[in-house]
Amino acid sequence: MQIKDNLYDLLFVEDEKPIRDNYVTYLKRYFKNVYEAEDGEHAYTVYKEKKPQLMIVDINIPKMNGLELVKKIRENDRTTKIIILTAHTDVDYLLSATELMLTKYLVKPITRTALKEVLHTALDELVNFNIHSTTIMHLKENYTYSLESGELLNDGKLTELTNLEAKMLKMFFLNLNIILSYDKIIYELWDYYDDNKVNSIKTIIKQLRQKLPKNSIKNVFGVGYKVSI
Numbered sequence: 001m002q003i004k005d006n007l008y009d010l011l012f013v014e015d016e017k018p019i020r021d022n023y024v025t026y027l028k029r030y031f032k033n034v035y036e037a038e039d040g041e042h043a044y045t046v047y048k049e050k051k052p053q054l055m056i057v058d059i060n061i062p063k064m065n066g067l068e069l070v071k072k073i074r075e076n077d078r079t080t081k082i083i084i085l086t087a088h089t090d091v092d093y094l095l096s097a098t099e100l101m102l103t104k105y106l107v108k109p110i111t112r113t114a115l116k117e118v119l120h121t122a123l124d125e126l127v128n129f130n131i132h133s134t135t136i137m138h139l140k141e142n143y144t145y146s147l148e149s150g151e152l153l154n155d156g157k158l159t160e161l162t163n164l165e166a167k168m169l170k171m172f173f174l175n176l177n178i179i180l181s182y183d184k185i186i187y188e189l190w191d192y193y194d195d196n197k198v199n200s201i202k203t204i205i206k207q208l209r210q211k212l213p214k215n216s217i218k219n220v221f222g223v224g225y226k227v228s229i
Helices: 017-027 040-050 066-074 091-098 112-129 163-173 182-190 197-209
Strands: 009-013 033-037 054-058 081-086 104-107 136-138 143-146 152-154 217-220 224-227
Touching: 009 017, 009 040, 017 033, 033 040, 040 054, 040 066, 054 066, 054 112, 066 081, 081 112, 104 112, 163 182, 163 197, 163 224, 182 197, 182 224, 197 217
Parallel strands: 009 033, 009 054, 054 081, 081 104
Antiparallel strands: 136 143, 143 152, 217 224
16 A cells, blocks of 8 residues: 555644644645644544544643543544554553554654554555454444444434445445445445446435434535545
């Protein structure tokens, strides 16, 4: 996987502005969108709003340190790739971090070569391994969705889905915050391309919107759709 021109978003969390500005400027050359935050609370807000596929988090940030931030994210998210930056090398920090499914734990100062190598690793995992959580995904308005069973529940009650609705919903949740083109959706649902299937997609989307929390499915004009939670 080449870093350049990839379609993923990244969140960089660092409290020292000169360092943050330097890395953000560098990373913007390689990622579709690069978001930034100066403390743990702000980072969690940005994460919830933007749902980046990758995060680089300094461990020593105010208002919720890096490990606390990652632990909070990992309560419901096992898919976001996270790289921790730290000046610490003691065993306690390392042992704490091993439980958080980190892509890498880098000790500062970090060279751009080392950073680029670990970004390649993270992107390769996203593209080639497509690792997804089998835990329950918690949506807005007391909805939950199980990637393992494909069940959608509202306040614990099972929501009935047609076969095509179920297939499309699973496809969306396996690709959270990633725009799925009409072509990709058509091939995934029917295994062949037919222009007339675009209208079928719109019908299924309309039905799913009635069964999901408001604004879960976003229309990207002229391209396709994406789902956020």
